[in-house]
Amino acid sequence: MLSDNDAQEVRKVFGALVRDVRIKVYTQELECPTCRDTEIILKELDGLSERLKVSFLNLQTDRDEAEKDGVDRAPAIIVSDGTHSRVKFYGTPSGYEFSSLLTTIVDTGGSEEPLIEGTVQFLNDLDKNLDMQVFVTPACPHCPPAAVLASRMARYSSFVRSEVIEANEFPELSRKFKVQGVPRTIVNGIFFAEGSLSETMMTNALRKGLADDPSDETNLLDYLQNN
Amino acid sequence: MDLKTGLVGSGSSASRKLDLVIAGGGPAALAAALYSARYDIDHIVLESYQPGGQAALTAVIENYPGIKTISGGDIVAIMKEQAESWGAVFEMASVISADPLKDRIQIKADSSTYMARNLIIATGAAPAKLGVPGEDKFYGRGVSYCATCDAPFFRNARVLVVGGGDSAVKEALHLSEFVSELVLVHRRDKFRAEPYLAEKLLSCKNCSVMWNTTLKEIKGDESVEGVILFTPEGEKELKLDGIFMYVGRKPATEPFANLVELNDNGTVRTHNIVHTSKENIFAAGDVTDNDLRQIVTAVSDGARAASAVFDLLQ
Numbered sequence: 001m002l003s004d005n006d007a008q009e010v011r012k013v014f015g016a017l018v019r020d021v022r023i024k025v026y027t028q029e030l031e032c033p034t035c036r037d038t039e040i041i042l043k044e045l046d047g048l049s050e051r052l053k054v055s056f057l058n059l060q061t062d063r064d065e066a067e068k069d070g071v072d073r074a075p076a077i078i079v080s081d082g083t084h085s086r087v088k089f090y091g092t093p094s095g096y097e098f099s100s101l102l103t104t105i106v107d108t109g110g111s112e113e114p115l116i117e118g119t120v121q122f123l124n125d126l127d128k129n130l131d132m133q134v135f136v137t138p139a140c141p142h143c144p145p146a147a148v149l150a151s152r153m154a155r156y157s158s159f160v161r162s163e164v165i166e167a168n169e170f171p172e173l174s175r176k177f178k179v180q181g182v183p184r185t186i187v188n189g190i191f192f193a194e195g196s197l198s199e200t201m202m203t204n205a206l207r208k209g210l211a212d213d214p215s216d217e218t219n220l221l222d223y224l225q226n227n
Numbered sequence: 228m229d230l231k232t233g234l235v236g237s238g239s240s241a242s243r244k245l246d247l248v249i250a251g252g253g254p255a256a257l258a259a260a261l262y263s264a265r266y267d268i269d270h271i272v273l274e275s276y277q278p279g280g281q282a283a284l285t286a287v288i289e290n291y292p293g294i295k296t297i298s299g300g301d302i303v304a305i306m307k308e309q310a311e312s313w314g315a316v317f318e319m320a321s322v323i324s325a326d327p328l329k330d331r332i333q334i335k336a337d338s339s340t341y342m343a344r345n346l347i348i349a350t351g352a353a354p355a356k357l358g359v360p361g362e363d364k365f366y367g368r369g370v371s372y373c374a375t376c377d378a379p380f381f382r383n384a385r386v387l388v389v390g391g392g393d394s395a396v397k398e399a400l401h402l403s404e405f406v407s408e409l410v411l412v413h414r415r416d417k418f419r420a421e422p423y424l425a426e427k428l429l430s431c432k433n434c435s436v437m438w439n440t441t442l443k444e445i446k447g448d449e450s451v452e453g454v455i456l457f458t459p460e461g462e463k464e465l466k467l468d469g470i471f472m473y474v475g476r477k478p479a480t481e482p483f484a485n486l487v488e489l490n491d492n493g494t495v496r497t498h499n500i501v502h503t504s505k506e507n508i509f510a511a512g513d514v515t516d517n518d519l520r521q522i523v524t525a526v527s528d529g530a531r532a533a534s535a536v537f538d539l540l541q
Contacts, residue, residue: 174380178450
């Protein structure tokens with residue numbers, strides 16, 4: 001899947017890894033047309049750095065582990081330092097999703113904290129769970145900042161879980177969350193944001209939104225425009 | 228398989244003095260970054276949360292000399308990679324404010340502050356809104372400004388495209404590969420788009436054009452279900468699933484309004500192509516009042532602006 005040029009670029013990118021990154025890949029044999037491609041891409045990535053520790057699981061036969069990881073569909077990719085399963089990607093990591101996955105791998109195994117001080121403070125103060133779902137498409141160049149921000153927040157805080165979802169591969173989920181444009185971020189099933197918000201905007205809006213605790217679906221931008 | 232290998236940047240909580248801040252992430256900013264890095268200017272590029280700017284949203288580019296055909300996303304990725312290879316420094320942050328100090332400009336981004344001797348404004352432009360009822364309500368629910376991103380949601384659907392320039396026609400052609408039927412409405416009786424693109428759209432089998440027609444209202448419950456149009460024959464209602472807007476661009480100049488002179492349309496007023504009303508502030512690309520807004524002119528502006536900064540620093 002990776003061209004020689006891509007492989008060379010990725011090898012260079014993985015040069016920033018200073019500790020091991022654990023990746024779990026869940027696939028299944030039936031009713032998953034994109035599982036095979038996902039497996040191939042991750043196998044190729046696995047060969048590009050000794051810091052990557054990739055394991056391949058079957059959603060049907062490894063049910064207990066899938067349940068523990070909170071995975072209920074495939075293909076799924078979990079990126080972590082081995083201590084949690086909070087950062088997930090659903091769908092083939094193609095196009096711009098590959099960029100989001102690579103960035104998350106480097107964030108996890110790199111030496112620098114990519115979140116800004118305000119976000120770190122927000123996450124340190126957090127005492128409620130945040131479930132973030134970011135719907136993306138492979139052709140969307142403005143999706144990676146939204147996908148990566150959710151993944152970074154989930155990597156940092158045990159209160160946050162992120163799922164980056166390829167909207168085309170999971171049409172039922174896209175319909176459920178009324179996705180007709182990307183990136184679309186859903187938080188706790190109640191807050192939503194269209195487009196990529198900056199870290200500052202996202203954390204300011206979430207801080208106000210969590211305090212407000214609305215019962216109806218609310219646009220996170222409303223918290224920024226009305227204040 | 229197409230795999231994008233560029234990493235997503237990160238923000239910073241830095242506060243420091245430097246010679247140049249380049250605000251923006253599109254072709255003008257990337258060219259300015261490349262030239263600044265090669266001139267060894269102490270700089271930072273404040274790249275917005277829409278990396279690559281509007282250029283990145285263009286499905287196919289066929290008029291950039293030297294490259295027969297390429298996607299907007301790919302060309303800006305190559306530009307960024309090239310700039311980085313020469314030492315260009317990027318931070319993912321939007322400029323919030325820019326204020327003049329005695330001999331510097333104070334630029335506040337999301338969580339960083341820079342005191343720069345010079346500034347290149349290359350923040351580009353965002354898609355303009357038409358301002359019709361329903362447009363905000365249905366944004367992300369059938370109203371879109373990015374066919375490249377959202378076309379797959381409208382597979383076998385009926386969609387409307389509003390506009391008559393290059394962007395409208397190019398993106399309508401891209402959309403026509405997904406949808407069952409595409410109606411383009413344009414307020415004039417001919418396209419402003421390049422004749423080559425216009426001819427291609429007019430011969431597209433699942434496309435039709437309504438001339439001298441404007442959008443009055445977008446209707447629906449949870450998502451877009453139809454529109455009301457003003458046509459030469461009077462009001463007309465169309466049932467459809469999505470609307471893609473290409474009705475011009477709004478320059479992203481808000482943080483710079485107190486810093487340099489702007490034109491009535493919000494663009495930065497320039498002379499000698501990239502010079503603004505302030506000696507140490509330059510503007511490049513779609514944010515300016517320059518008439519031709521293309522990638523090829525944006526990169527030219529970026530290079531000129533960086534060169535002008537280099538001259539000032541000597």
